[in-house]
Structures are given as structure tokens and as C-alpha cells.
Amino acid sequence: MSIVSPEKGWYSEPLDKEEKVWVAIALAWCLLTFFLMPVWHVVGKQNPSSESYRVDPVKFNEIATAFTEKYKVGEENGIPIVHPPAGSDVFVVAGGYQWRPILELEKGKEYRIHLSSLDFQHGFSLVSPKFVMNYMVLPGYDYVIKVTPTEAGTYSIICNEFCGMGHHIMIGKLIVK
Template structure:
């Protein structure tokens, strides 16, 4: 019994149902495990792998401002709309409680989106397609993103960042290719 010491030798062979179950469970676990590395080669959606240290936050802020000055195409509610070239480095800054700036991307084109926080931890959550990444202060996370559907998308914060957490909504516009 589970509440008494077992007999002197309890190392005994498995019964048929035990063998079968362990074999099936192990097999399924192998599938689930092998999926992770294999999908990095065959799949289009994998957690990004590129990170830089941001020793000086002002340096990152300068990159954001430089990009805004160069690619600004409009403004909405006081936030600049930025239309960077496909393939280029795009910088997005998180702070309490906003995502800055608004991005305008082209459908099917790939961008290197740099995410960093100016104060505390934030969660970069693109809705309604529901993709989520962590944004840390002191680190630059490079997400190589290819939006495949057009429309207006919103970036909400999904990591608690103080009382204004629920106000932290940003915007991302994806335009159909060619214009």
C-alpha cells in the first residue's frame, strides 16, 4: 500500500496495459517535443531569437525619434503614423502607458520590429490576431514580423504595468500591397 513500506524487492516487470500506456504516452510526448525544433525549420511562426542589451535607454529613444522623423506620414490623436520601408529596422517604444509610434506596414512584407521598454515590463499583444511578446526595459527584442492580413490592429499591454495598465493601447495599420 502507498502508506506502508513495500516488499523487499518491488522492482517488477510491467503488465501489458502498463507497457502499452507508457509506450503510447512516450510516443505522443516525442511528437510534441520534436515539433518544437522541427517547426523552426518548416514553420512560419516561431519565437524570435534576436536580443540586444540597451545600456542607455536614451539611445533607443533616439532610434525611435530618428525613425519617426524620417518616415512620418501622418498623425492620429497626437501619435505620429510611421510608414517604414519593407525590410527595414522599425523601433517601437513601450512606456507607462503607451505604445509609440503608430506603425503603417504593408501586407506580405517583412519588418524587423525592435521592442524595448523605457520603464517597467510590458506585454506586446497584437489584437485581434492575438500574438504576444514580452517587452523588458534594458533589452531590445527583435521580432521579424510579416503581417499577412490587412486592416487595423491594436496593441494592448498584457503584463501588469501599474494603474494605467488598461489604458495602454497602441495601433498598427496593415495596408494591402502596392500602395
């Protein structure tokens, strides 16, 4: 890039043939990638739903606690395991270096997972051998993701946003049956 302005009236110069071709290629590529964004949002089926709400962390914790008590079917290392009805709203709380509760979902059924944090910003990272799904979890916000598990198994949920001294032990679990 030149440090001086171009000569006056430079835009009156006609474009070269090669220049026209390169501008056309660049424009076509821009348009292709631009329109691929909404297309992939539908076709890819892996994008966030972008559904979120403002919520008091205390209120969200009350809902999550009521949800956990309602559908609790067991416990693992002090973390409750819940088996919510297929197609229902489920609530996961991040806080105190834990993901609570452990969800037990049914294969092929759609769920609305509500994520929120009680303390700091966390990263909800659902890990499987085939893919990793990442979502931001913020205190004061309810982030909703629609999930339809397609393969049975036990999946790990790790925190991928450094949240403090216990960040490395913040490992949750999601079971699909």
C-alpha cells in the same frame, strides 16, 4: 502514492503486458509532443524569433526617436505615424502608457520590429479578429520579432501586462496597407 518505500528488489518483477502497453503509449505520446515543438516552430510560423539584445533604455529611445523623425508621415492624437521602408528595421517604444510610434507597414513585406520599454514591463499584444500575438516587453532589452503582414487593415496593440494606473489606456495601433 504510498508513504512507505517499495519492497527491496521491486524492480526485478517483470512488467505485465498491459503495463508494457501503457508505458509504450505514454512514451510514444511524450516523444510525439517533444518533436512537435520544433516542428511547429517551423510549420506554425507564429512563434517568437527568440532574438533579443541587451540595451540601455535611453539609447533605445534615441534610436526610436531618430527612426520616428526619419520616417514620420503624420500624427494621430499626438502619436507620430511612421511609414518605414519595406524590409527595414522598425522600432516601437513602450512607455508612459503609450506605444510609440504608430507603424504603417506594407502588406507582404517582412519587417524586423524592435520592441523595448522605457519604464516597466509591458505586454505587446497585437490584436486582430483572427489572432492575437503576445510578446513580453522589458526595459533594458531589445526584443526583435520578424513580421510579414498578410492582410491589410488597422490592428490594435494593447498592453496585456498590468503596468500601472494608465494600463487600460495603453492602446497603440498598427496599420497595414
